[in-house]
Amino acid sequence: MEKILQVNDLHISFDIHAGEVQAVRGVTFDLYKGETLAIVGESGSGKSVTSKALMRLLPTPPSRIKQGEILFEGKDLTKLSEKDMQSIRGAKISMIFQDPMTSLNPTMTIGKQIMEAILKHQKLSKDEARKRAIELLQLVGIKNAELRMKQYPHQFSGGMRQRVVIAIALACNPKILIADEPTTALDVTIQAQILELMKDIQKKLGMSIIFITHDLGVVANMADRVAVMYAGKIVEIGTVDEIFYNPKHPYTWGLLASMPSLDHKDTELYSIPGSPPDLLNPPKGDAFAPRNPYALKIDYELEPPMFQVSDTHYAATWLLHEMAPKVEPPAIVRERMKRFADIVARKGGKPRG
Structure with a gap:
């Protein structure tokens, strides 16, 4: 498959009054043409910081890219000027944010906001841009597009506003x-509609998607590959089938176990014990060790490398070392693996192994 983006050893810090927050610590991944890569993890794991760094949207200061490269079309985006980045943002790499209301200007009509992006990056007349904007609204499933062009964000529902944001992107x-x-x-019904819309548009346009989320149910439906982040690092990466059918990192086990299940009769939800580390002072060794019931002595001394599980599956845990004791995922994780097997099967995925 053709690589469209390469992120190599990316380190991002924030300089604050208390010191240096090492938000992203050596992230490496590739994105292939036409695929969906999901990046998952708890709040504070570095997902959003990584995604915003790809578009150079982090405020500088306090943020700074300490080292690493982001390669796109033969250029390292970390070294481009702001003017050069403006020709890439929106035109070649676009972003959809969490809250559609904060992404839209309440004083401008929807039509003007979509046309603004088109006129900025494409050599089209106003009439052509307006026609293109109407086509985009129709593409994202908004009826009466010509009428809707003249309306303002407050006249749209939350789901419709997110469709408009997708149209702009x-x-x-x-x-x-x-x-x-x-x-x-968004509520779960609208959420399902938006996800289905994104999959449909991806098929039509052949674009690549980086999907940032903490919801593994969404991942099972959307992703081709999954990168699991913890404390500013990718701790496991593989195809969606490998992550759900054959997870190797104890943190991935914890995320799977934490997903609520309607079939599960326990009244108490599982949660990963403890809390993520303070990245002002990252811990020695494996950052997940204090929360890991399977932690080995070496976890508190040395950071684990990425062990290769298959050609596409890697995990940074000492449990994969040839001298480590054999540990199986706990029962609750195996139960969740069966549950997600149904989701992945409906999507057309095939279990490995």
């Missing part, structure tokens, strides 16, 4: 769409 046929928890502010 698609205005210039970007090669990469970054979706930062785009359905969090």
Whole structure:
């Protein structure tokens, strides 16, 4: 498959009064043409910081990219000027944010906001831009598009506003769409409609998607590959089948176990014990060790490397070392694996192994 984006050893820090927050610590991944890569993890794991860094949207200061590269079309985006980045944002890489209301200007009509992106990046007349805006509204499933063009954001429901935001993001046929928890502010019914819409548009346009979320149910439905982040690092990465059928990192086990199940009769929800580390002073060794019931002595001394499980599956845990004791996922994780097997099967995925 053709690589469209490469992120290599990315380190991002925030300089605050208390010191240096090491928000992203050596993130590496590739994005392929036409695929959906989901990045999952708890709040504070570095998902959104990583995604915003791809578009250079982090305020500088306090943020700074300490080292690493983001390669797109033969260019390292970390080294481009702001003017050069403006020609890439929206035109080649677009982003959908969590809350559609904060993404839209309440004083401008929907039509003007969509046309603004088109006129900025494409050599079209106002009439052509207006026609294109109407086509985009129709593409994202908004009826009476010509009438809706003249209306303001407050005249749209939450789901409709998110459709408008998607239309703006698609205005210039970007090669990469970054979706930062785009359905969090929506109810589950509208959420399902938006996710289905994104999958449909991806098939039509052939674009790549980076999907940021904490909802593994969404991941099972949307993703081709999954990167699991913890404390600013990717601790496991693989195809959606590998992550759900054969997870290897104890943190991934914890995320799977934490998902509520209607079939489960226990009244108490599982949660990962403890809390993420303070990245002002990242811990020595494996950052997840204090919360890991299967932690080994070496976890508190040395950071684990990425062990290869298959050609596409890697995990950073000492449990994969040849001298480590054999540990199986706990029963609750195996139960969740069976549950997600049904979701992945409905999507057309096939279990490995």
